[in-house]
Amino acid sequence: MTIMQKFLWLIVTLGNFSAGFLYIQSPSVFSLILLLVTMLYSVIGLYDVFYSRHSLNRLYPVVAYLRYFLESFRVEIQQYFIANNTEELPFNREQRTLVYRRAKNELDTIAFGTQRNLLEDNYLSLWHSLSPVHIKETAKKVLIGGDSCKQPYLASYLNISAMSFGSLSNNAIEAFNLGAKKAGCYHNTGEGGASPYHLKHGGDVVWQLGTGLFGCRDENGRFDPVNFKKTAVLPQIKMIEIKLSQGAKPGHGGVLPKAKITDEIARIRHISKDKDCISPAVNPECTTPKELLSFIEQLRELSGGKPIGFKLCIGNPAEFLSLCKAMLETGITPDFITVDGAEGGTGAAPVEFSNRLGLICLEGVSIVHNALIGVGLRDNIKIIASGKTASSFELLSKIAAGADIVNAARTMMLAIGCIQSRHCNTNRCPTGIATQDPARAKAIDVEVKSERVKYFHDNTLASFFELVGSMGLDDPTKLEPQMVKRRSPYGTQMSMGSLVAPLPPRVLVDETVTDETWKLWWQACSADKFYVDDLFILKALEFNQVRRTQPLVH
Numbered sequence: 001m002t003i004m005q006k007f008l009w010l011i012v013t014l015g016n017f018s019a020g021f022l023y024i025q026s027p028s029v030f031s032l033i034l035l036l037v038t039m040l041y042s043v044i045g046l047y048d049v050f051y052s053r054h055s056l057n058r059l060y061p062v063v064a065y066l067r068y069f070l071e072s073f074r075v076e077i078q079q080y081f082i083a084n085n086t087e088e089l090p091f092n093r094e095q096r097t098l099v100y101r102r103a104k105n106e107l108d109t110i111a112f113g114t115q116r117n118l119l120e121d122n123y124l125s126l127w128h129s130l131s132p133v134h135i136k137e138t139a140k141k142v143l144i145g146g147d148s149c150k151q152p153y154l155a156s157y158l159n160i161s162a163m164s165f166g167s168l169s170n171n172a173i174e175a176f177n178l179g180a181k182k183a184g185c186y187h188n189t190g191e192g193g194a195s196p197y198h199l200k201h202g203g204d205v206v207w208q209l210g211t212g213l214f215g216c217r218d219e220n221g222r223f224d225p226v227n228f229k230k231t232a233v234l235p236q237i238k239m240i241e242i243k244l245s246q247g248a249k250p251g252h253g254g255v256l257p258k259a260k261i262t263d264e265i266a267r268i269r270h271i272s273k274d275k276d277c278i279s280p281a282v283n284p285e286c287t288t289p290k291e292l293l294s295f296i297e298q299l300r301e302l303s304g305g306k307p308i309g310f311k312l313c314i315g316n317p318a319e320f321l322s323l324c325k326a327m328l329e330t331g332i333t334p335d336f337i338t339v340d341g342a343e344g345g346t347g348a349a350p351v352e353f354s355n356r357l358g359l360i361c362l363e364g365v366s367i368v369h370n371a372l373i374g375v376g377l378r379d380n381i382k383i384i385a386s387g388k389t390a391s392s393f394e395l396l397s398k399i400a401a402g403a404d405i406v407n408a409a410r411t412m413m414l415a416i417g418c419i420q421s422r423h424c425n426t427n428r429c430p431t432g433i434a435t436q437d438p439a440r441a442k443a444i445d446v447e448v449k450s451e452r453v454k455y456f457h458d459n460t461l462a463s464f465f466e467l468v469g470s471m472g473l474d475d476p477t478k479l480e481p482q483m484v485k486r487r488s489p490y491g492t493q494m495s496m497g498s499l500v501a502p503l504p505p506r507v508l509v510d511e512t513v514t515d516e517t518w519k520l521w522w523q524a525c526s527a528d529k530f531y532v533d534d535l536f537i538l539k540a541l542e543f544n545q546v547r548r549t550q551p552l553v554h
Contacts, residue, residue: 075422085115088420090345095390096414102459103415103452123487124397124496129472135465139475142404144239146335146380148297150305153204153238156185157476158395158461160453161386161407162208162243162311164192166256166265166277167346167424168413169441171449172433175416177203178446179453188407191243191254191279194231195268201450205236208311209299210243211253212279214269223285223295225302232303239336240299242292242310244283247344247387250313250358253279255348259427260436286310289326289527297332309336311386313344314364315357317371318532321508322525324375328509329527333380338407339364341387345410348425361387362401366481366500369402374508374518390414392463400479401496415456416449 041062048061056064078088085094094115101108117123145152160180165173167190174197180187181203189198191210198205209216209228216228232240245251256265256277266273286292292310300308314320327333341361346354359367365385372378385403389395390411398406410418417431424434432440468476471483481497488494507513508522524532 079420090343090388091390091410091414091420095411096420099390099411099414099456103456105455105459108459108463119487119491121487121489124393125485125487125493126393126396126467126471126483127485128470131472132470133472133474134469135476136474139477140461140465142382144336144382144404145307146333148300148305148333149307149335151238151307152335153186153307155405156183156457156461157399157405157464158389158457159185159206159384159405159407160187160412161409162188162190162241163409163413164190164254164256165195165197166192166260166269166436167434169429169432169435169437169444170195170197171441171444171446172413172416173197174200174446175444175449176412176453177201177205178450179416179457180204182450182454183457185457186238188241192256192265193268194234194237199234199236202236204238206239206241207231207237208241208243209283210279211281211283212269212271212277213283213285214271217270221280221284225298228299229302232299232306237303237306239307239309240303241336241338242283242286242295242299242308244286244292244310244312245315245340245358246311246346247313247340247342247358247361248346249349249353250315250342251281252350252353253281254346255279255425257348257425257427262436265436288529289323290330292323293326293330293332293334296334307335309334309338309382309384311338311340311384313340313342313358314367315359316532317367318521318524319530320368321371321521322527322530324371324377324508325525326527327377328375333377336382336384336404337368338384338386339368339403341385343388344386345388346424361385361398362496363500365398365401365403366497370500370503370518371508373505374503374513374522376506376509378505392460392467395460395464396467396476396479397484397496399476400481400484402481404477412453412456415452416444417452 045061048057048064052058054064056067083093086092098108118125141154141156143152144155160176163176173195177187177198178201181201186204186206187198188206189195189208191208191212191214193215194205194207213221213223215231216224218224231237246254258274258276261271261273261277263273269277271277285295296308296310300306339361341364342358343360365383368383369378372381382404383402384405384407385398385401386407386409388410389398389406389408395406413433414420416433418433419431421430423429427435427437429435429440432443435441468479473479481502482495484496485493486496501515501518503513503515503518508518513519513522
């Protein structure tokens, strides 16, 4: 036995002896309780020393449980008592407080100046105008729908991003949908299908078709046009979004833990309750660029001409350009493209996938925006940005990077009471939002929380329009990447637009592009496949090696 074990054993032995002697000398409830406690301590200690699988318990019997107890609420201790206002991730206290205040329609100003280091590397800021203006009322909505769309949709600049029933509780979904109706924005269903709770209150809905095709799949997991049409023609369904990949876990299908799968969810998704629901990494109907565009055309016809688009996280830019080539060859274009950033969140994601794969939202939006300009298709396709939007500035920066509108998910969850406990994948969400436990979910008052969704939406947009006006612009569509400034490591400010080389219209199609990176991507991509061959990878490595030897020019 170790010295610590011997010491603890001595204490326990003395405690048992003392408690027993006290009870014999003076029988009472107190002495009986003391005897039982010391005996229980001894029994647990014996089990720990001889049978426990944990090294700590064997070395420090009973006392080791104190460590496990403290560790169980380490996150809460860090969040409530240690972290300052600007250092937590994914959302710091300043961001969460801003969302809470706007959702409650309370004062959202700060006192005594900023707590941010305005000189830190990569800090983003704006140049204001000495002649601020008001945003035109006609410029506060965005029309989505290309030439082939028969039912275009007038969208808000800020909307509720994809969150599935299954990942979230029924009351949370209802609060979002009723809030969307009150706010005049749309509510994305997430990949779990259009559940009754998405449709109950009549809020505008974007139906997402995930790689599992939930809500429109046959017995073999393939697309069922009959089931799709039944839902797609509903008046609440305003747009349909095909999910190719997700920012928090690109290259990995959606994950719904078995603990969250109820009879109702299994019925809606047409899945088993006996195992985790893991969606395929690749949509079975969209394995090539041309297959995706053909699928878009099929959905557009079945839905009666509603806007159809797709969602992806940008990885290899050449693979997105393969889609652009396919659009040019087939003449089929989506009505919108949702660009999900690697900083996005999800209820369950492998650590390495969430930490290491994909481009952040601003980079992804810049690439998609420039690529569509380079092939002459930007005017026909709207870009929706999705990835960590807590403030009006974060909304503005995505629009400036090239997006037309923005989706927000986790901040909408914060608006209805999420406390960032990070238990979304356990079915033990303390606020009743990311759980299927009915006892927890019933804590969400749908009417009250829907008002908070509305307030957060309205107050964030009001600040956004005021921020745009402070730059001397009367229309958010006039925002440009160079209007957002990034602090360089040298202390100077550089344009955010310098992250991705801007392309003039149609230079890729006309093959007049001079930027070597874009030229390499365009040469490597194919309309018939997404992946690029080994030759491209070798060329890219060689090109990047050359670039590293050249001075960086801003």
